[in-house]
Amino acid sequence: MDDFNSETDSDYTSYWRDWFISSRGNEYFCEIDEEYLTDRFNLTGLNTEVHHYQLALDLVTDVFDNDCSDELRDQIEKSARHLYGLVHARYIVTTRGLAKMLEKFKKADFGKCPRVMCDSQPLLPMGLSDVANQQPVKLYCARCEDLYNPKSSRHAVIDGAYFGTSFHNILFQVYPAMLPPKTRRRYEPRVFGFKVHAAAALARWQFEQSQEQKERLRALRIETGFEDEEEELEEESDEEGEEMDVGGVEGTARVAQ
Amino acid sequence: MSSSSQVESWISSYCGLLGHEYFAEVSEDFIEDDFNLTGLASQVPMYKEALEMILDVEPDDDEDDEDEDEEEEEEDELGDDPSRAYRRSSDRRHLRMASDLSVIESSAELLYGLIHQRYITSRPGIQQMAEKYELQHFGNCPRVLCRGSKVLPVGLNDSPGLETVKLFCPSCLDVYTPPNSRFQHVDGAFFGTTFGSLFFMTFTDLDIGTPRDGSSNAAAVDALMQISADAKNRGTASTQIINGVAPHNLAPGLGQGNIYEPRIYGFRVSERAKSGPRMRWLRSRPNDVGELDETRRFWEERGLEQEDEKMVDVVEKGGRKIKSARRRVQGSGEGRGSPMDVAGGATAG
Numbered sequence: 001m002d003d004f005n006s007e008t009d010s011d012y013t014s015y016w017r018d019w020f021i022s023s024r025g026n027e028y029f030c031e032i033d034e035e036y037l038t039d040r041f042n043l044t045g046l047n048t049e050v051h052h053y054q055l056a057l058d059l060v061t062d063v064f065d066n067d068c069s070d071e072l073r074d075q076i077e078k079s080a081r082h083l084y085g086l087v088h089a090r091y092i093v094t095t096r097g098l099a100k101m102l103e104k105f106k107k108a109d110f111g112k113c114p115r116v117m118c119d120s121q122p123l124l125p126m127g128l129s130d131v132a133n134q135q136p137v138k139l140y141c142a143r144c145e146d147l148y149n150p151k152s153s154r155h156a157v158i159d160g161a162y163f164g165t166s167f168h169n170i171l172f173q174v175y176p177a178m179l180p181p182k183t184r185r186r187y188e189p190r191v192f193g194f195k196v197h198a199a200a201a202l203a204r205w206q207f208e209q210s211q212e213q214k215e216r217l218r219a220l221r222i223e224t225g226f227e228d229e230e231e232e233l234e235e236e237s238d239e240e241g242e243e244m245d246v247g248g249v250e251g252t253a254r255v256a257q
Numbered sequence: 258m259s260s261s262s263q264v265e266s267w268i269s270s271y272c273g274l275l276g277h278e279y280f281a282e283v284s285e286d287f288i289e290d291d292f293n294l295t296g297l298a299s300q301v302p303m304y305k306e307a308l309e310m311i312l313d314v315e316p317d318d319d320e321d322d323e324d325e326d327e328e329e330e331e332e333d334e335l336g337d338d339p340s341r342a343y344r345r346s347s348d349r350r351h352l353r354m355a356s357d358l359s360v361i362e363s364s365a366e367l368l369y370g371l372i373h374q375r376y377i378t379s380r381p382g383i384q385q386m387a388e389k390y391e392l393q394h395f396g397n398c399p400r401v402l403c404r405g406s407k408v409l410p411v412g413l414n415d416s417p418g419l420e421t422v423k424l425f426c427p428s429c430l431d432v433y434t435p436p437n438s439r440f441q442h443v444d445g446a447f448f449g450t451t452f453g454s455l456f457f458m459t460f461t462d463l464d465i466g467t468p469r470d471g472s473s474n475a476a477a478v479d480a481l482m483q484i485s486a487d488a489k490n491r492g493t494a495s496t497q498i499i500n501g502v503a504p505h506n507l508a509p510g511l512g513q514g515n516i517y518e519p520r521i522y523g524f525r526v527s528e529r530a531k532s533g534p535r536m537r538w539l540r541s542r543p544n545d546v547g548e549l550d551e552t553r554r555f556w557e558e559r560g561l562e563q564e565d566e567k568m569v570d571v572v573e574k575g576g577r578k579i580k581s582a583r584r585r586v587q588g589s590g591e592g593r594g595s596p597m598d599v600a601g602g603a604t605a606g
Binding site: 114115116117128138140143144145146147148149151165166168169170172173176179182186187189190191192193196197198199201202203204205206207209210213216217220222223224225226 | 458
C-alpha cells in the first residue's frame with residue numbers, strides 16, 4: 001500500500017533523492033529509479049545491514065511521516081544515506097543504472113585522470129571492496145588501467161562499497177565503444193637530456209613485456225586496443241611472409257656482430 | 258645590496274603568492290653571480306629591469322649609495338659617459354612607469370623562473386628543495402598503489418611557455434597533473450626536466466616507498482609493513498646497487514602486488530576480452546631486480562659463448578678477437594654497476 005501512496009504524490013516527491021544527489025560531495029551518485037527502490041527483490045539482504053531499515057527506506061522513498069525526536073531523526077537520516085549507497089551499488093550495474101552512469105562519465109563528472117600521458121581521460125568511481133566501511137571510493141582510469149585517489153577530500157570519505165568492485169569493468173563490457181585507445185607513450189626521466197639508466201632499463205624491460213603481450217594477442221587475432229596499431233594489424237596480416245624474411249636477415253645480422 | 262629587513266623582498270613575496278608554493282627562494286648570491294645567468298639576457302625581454310626588480314634594486318632611489326653602485330655597473334656595460342647615462346636612464350624610468358611596469362613584472366617572473374630552473378639543480382638549491390620535499394610541500398602521488406609517496410615538481414620541457422608544471426612520482430616513475438588548478442598557471446620550465454631525476458640521484462638514501470604520515474586504514478599500513486619487509490629481504494639477498502639505485506628504491510610502487518587487477522564479481526577480467534587488461538606492463542617490475550642489470554646479463558650470456566668464439570676468432574681474424582677481449586675487460590672492470598654509479602654519488606656542482 002505504501003507504494004501506491006508514494007505514487008500518487010510522486011510528481012513532487014523525489015524530494016529526498018533530489019536533495020541527496022544535488023548536495024555537495026555527492027556528485028558521484030546517480031539517481032535511483034523509484035521502481036527499483038520499491039521492488040523488494042532489489043533490496044534483498046539489506047535489512048540486516050542498515051539500522052532502522054524500514055524508516056530509512058521510507059525516508060528515501062519520501063513516504064516518511066513519523067514524528068520522532070531529533071536524535072532518532074538524525075540516525076534515520078544517516079541510515080537512509082547508507083541504504084541509498086548500498087542500493088546504488090546494485091542499481092548502477094543494471095541497464096538503466098549503467099546508462100545513467102555512462103552519461104555522467106561522458107560529462108567527466110567523476111573527474112579526469114591525473115596521469116599526464118592519459119590526456120584527461122574521464123574516470124569512473126569504484127570500490128576496492130564490496131563490503132561497506134572498508135575502503136573509501138577510488139577512481140579508475142580506463143586508459144592506464146590504474147586507480148587514483150579523488151583529489152577532493154569531500155569525495156575521499158565516500159564509501160567505496162557504494163560503487164563496488166565490478167561496476168566500472170561491467171560498464172566497459174557493455175559499452176566497449178567507450179574504451180579509450182591505450183597509449184605506449186610514457187614519461188622518460190632524464191638528466192641534462194640523458195635518460196636515467198635505472199629508469200630506462202626498467203622501461204626497456206616493461207616494453208619487452210608489452211611486446212610479448214602484443215604478440216600473444218596478435219597470435220589470437222585479438223585487437224590490442226592501442227592507438228595506431230589497428231591498421232598495423234591489417235597490414236601485417238598481408239605482409240606476414242615478407243616479415244619472416246626480414247626477421248631472418250636481422251637474426252643473422254645479429255649473430256655476425 | 259641586500260634588501261632591507263623590514264620590507265619583504267621581491268623573491269619571498271613572489272614565492273609567497275598563491276600557486277607559487279612549489280618555488281624555492283633563490284639566494285641572492287646565486288643571482289648575483291653572472292655565470293649563473295649566462296644566456297638568459299637573450300631569452301627575457303627587458304632583462305636588466307627584470308633583474309633589478311628581482312634583486313629589489315630600487316631604480317628611483319637615486320640617492321641611495323648602494324643603488325648607485327649598481328647603476329654604475331650598468332653604465333660600464335653601456336660604455337657611455339657616466340653622468341649622461343645616469344640621467345638618461347632615470348628619465349627612461351619615469352617614462353616607463355605606468356605601462357611598462359606590468360611588462361617588467363612579467364619579465365621578472367620569467368627571469369626568476371629560468372634562474373630557478375638552474376638554481377634547484379645546484380647544491381644549495383637542491384638542498385632547499387629536499388627540505389620542501391620532506392615537509393610534503395609538493396603533495397603525494399594520486400595513484401592508490403603508490404600509497405601516498407611524496408612527489409616532486411618537474412617540467413616536461415626546458416623552454417618556457419610550453420607546458421605547465423607536473424608532479425613526478427619516484428615510486429611509479431610517472432608524471433601527474435597537480436590536483437589544484439592554481440598550479441595550472443605555473444610554467445613547467447621553471448623546474449626543468451633535469452631536477453626530478455637529479456634529485457633522487459643526489460639523495461639516494463631517501464626511502465621513497467614509505468610515506469611520512471601513515472594513511473588511516475589498517476590495510477594499507479599492513480601492506481606497507483609487508484613491502485618494507487620485502488625490501489629488507491631483498492636488500493639482504495642482493496645488497497648490491499643495480500643500475501645506480503638500491504633495489505628497494507627502484508620504483509617501489511610497481512611490480513607484483515602493486516598492479517590493479519580488474520575483476521567482475523570476484524573473477525578476473527581476461528586479457529583476451531576486448532575490455533581486458535592491456536596496461537599491466539606499465540606498472541610491472543621484475544620480481545628479481547637483478548634482471549634489469551643489463552650489463553651483467555649481457556656478459557653472462559656472452560661468457561658462455563666466449564670460449565667458442567675465441568677459438569673461431571683466433572683462427573679467422575685475430576685483430577677482432579683482441580678488440581672484443583679488451584671490451585670484455587672493460588665491462589667486467591666496471592663491476593655490476595653502471596657508469597651512473599659514479600654520477601649518482603657526485604652531484605652537480
